[in-house]
Amino acid sequence: MQPLESGDPSTIGPYTLRARIGEGGMGRVYLASSPSGRLIAVKVVRPDLASDGQFRHRFQREVEAASLVSGAFTAPVVDFDLTGVMPWLATLYVPGPSLHEAIVRYGTLPEAVLCRLAAGMLEAIIAIHRVGIVHRDLKPSNVLLASDGPRVIDFGIARAMEQTSLTRVGGVLGTPAYMSPEQAAGAHAGPQSDVFSFAAVLVFAATRRGPFGSGDPAALLFRVVHGEPDLTGVPTAPGDLLRQCLVKNPAERPAPDALLRMFVDRLPSGPVVWPEDITRLVSARETEVAARVPTHRPRIAPPDTEVAREAEVETYVFPGNRRKMFLAGSLLLGIAIPLLVLFVIGLVNVAVSVARHEPMATDDVVGNIVGGTLWAILTIIPLVSGLWQFCYGSSRLELSMAPDGLHVRAGGRRYDIAWQDLVSVSVVRLGKREVLAVWPTAGWALRNRHLGWVRRGLLKWVVRDSYSLRYYFGIWYHPALKCDMLIDLKLLRGATPDQVISAVTAHAGALSR
Incomplete structure (x- = not known):
């Protein structure tokens, strides 16, 4: 040295x-x-x-x-x-x-x-x-x-x-x-x-x-x-x-x-x-x-009591874009449900024809298969997208940092963790997404079934175990980073990475960025 x-x-x-x-x-x-x-x-x-x-x-x-x-x-x-x-x-x-x-x-x-x-x-x-x-x-x-x-x-x-x-x-x-x-x-x-x-x-x-x-x-x-x-x-x-x-x-x-x-x-x-x-x-x-290193430390004036007390109890809330998602989900479901009904009617007609042993030309068979496949794709895309947006728009969607900890509500699910149970908090970029991620302590993770699917609500029926589509939802586990992904910031109003981390730091300044 x-x-x-x-x-x-x-x-x-x-x-x-x-x-x-x-x-x-x-x-x-x-x-x-x-x-x-x-x-x-x-x-x-x-x-x-x-x-x-x-x-x-x-x-x-x-x-x-x-x-x-x-x-x-x-x-x-x-x-x-x-x-x-x-x-x-x-x-x-x-x-x-x-x-x-x-x-x-x-x-x-x-x-x-x-x-x-x-x-x-x-x-x-x-x-x-x-x-x-x-x-x-x-x-x-x-x-x-x-x-x-x-x-x-x-x-x-x-x-x-x-x-x-x-x-x-x-x-x-x-x-x-x-x-x-x-x-x-x-x-x-x-x-x-x-x-x-x-x-x-x-x-x-x-x-x-x-x-x-x-x-x-x-x-x-x-x-x-x-x-x-x-x-x-x-x-x-x-x-x-x-x-x-x-x-x-x-x-x-x-x-x-x-x-x-x-x-x-x-x-x-x-x-x-x-x-x-x-x-x-x-x-x-x-x-x-x-x-x-000098043994004495500069004296730092204590903050005003009222200001300190006010800062101590302040809660930061980032509400979700529920109205926008509800309308978008409703519109997509309004398109998807009639398409689904027509698709089911078509399947029933084909099944009846087969049951009656009615003769069908080869071209008709090929046309039914191709048309049915395209119709299914046109039905599934707006149905899945509309369903998850409708679920998120029709239930509480919110990220909040309170004195007692960090809280997330998304798609009928909830995640609550005290500051002392957090090892680290960060905003992680996944492709074009910016997602709030947390690393809880091992003890807390063992005590809490914090990522189990909800037992109620429409969301539990949507792509229950699809890893790729799970990125659309809030509150899921990332196996590579070994962290809990809580919510995509684009689902919230006015939530930039800097604002979110600043709010976290206000309550848990020792946490890593």
Whole structure:
């Protein structure tokens, strides 16, 4: 950690800079403090990258996704500004050395500590994958050692750096010694790529070297793609698991959640702490950071009591476009129902003719089949669209944020959750749709059958189990993002993403964007 230089800013956003932590491929990293005194690591993007429109677009997408990560062994994104001259993001600061520094200075980890490190890293990887992010650059310098366990940092950054000036001139992004074979070959790197890199990092922690050695990057990448890992010196029990992770075929690698269970089974029953030398290093880093942050905090005048009380009980309500949807649904049903009646009459006439064994020309049979199919299509399209719009227009349609929690009413269904039961809230773009999504705590999800279909009302008969058409409805579960999708904002009056998130923040400012 170095003191600030004359060219460094004194503040970034609401954060006061205290020292310079380091500099990497994306830009500089500063130690900062929030207005309340919380320690923050602020990453400021380099000017040449900030001027790259493609990078800004990817960076915004990845940072918004990364802000949803909430695992205990990650350094979560707490704030960002991607529109200014100097884009930046802020994460919680971890006052500890990197795994690389600790191993280089003090040597390898014993088996129990290695399993503890593995379990913490896997929890972080699972949390990162849960929001659809692949780290792509897991390495010892991206794992920090805090007093209570490891922290995985810089998730999502590698994806944003792709196709920038750093990678356009002959190269793949990542660190060769810890890169998966598919990533080294320039192929698609999915979640299982992180499993390979995780194992390579664990081998380094156990042996002080990577599983494919070191040296010339080109030769190293060749060994990653074609060679076998060297696990000499890795304890037998974790070594067997790591060997499974280092196979060339991503599909044959174990899943992170299965790996977590296997490593947890290998942990001793008592507490596992860092070796004494690393514990002293963590304490020294905490002391160094404390010396750079003033012990006094500026006094903030308390808000006016009446204003505070009024803000505390204020409820934000976004009503739905019920009238518009009711009229549209009624019109479509007015078209679809007569068509359906005529279609049924036609089927009855055909059935009667068949029952009477009345002769029919081949052309008549073909004409009936083609005509019936077209008529069915013309009937189904307005019927389905009209039915869901009529259901939404004829029942309560509303999104509200109250002091007691977040509430949604849509299509005869309801969703109520207290703020303390929410891990994160975001507006997620699905194609052209902007949908309010929430990630509830695991305990709340287990206690509540929050996404069961309603037992009453017309809506339960409409496309009951159709995954593709379920996107039209409010309150459904997204299996890829592992979140509850509550309502498409276009169904509400005057509900923009900024307005909705501002209303959420007013009641739960600690929640992620």
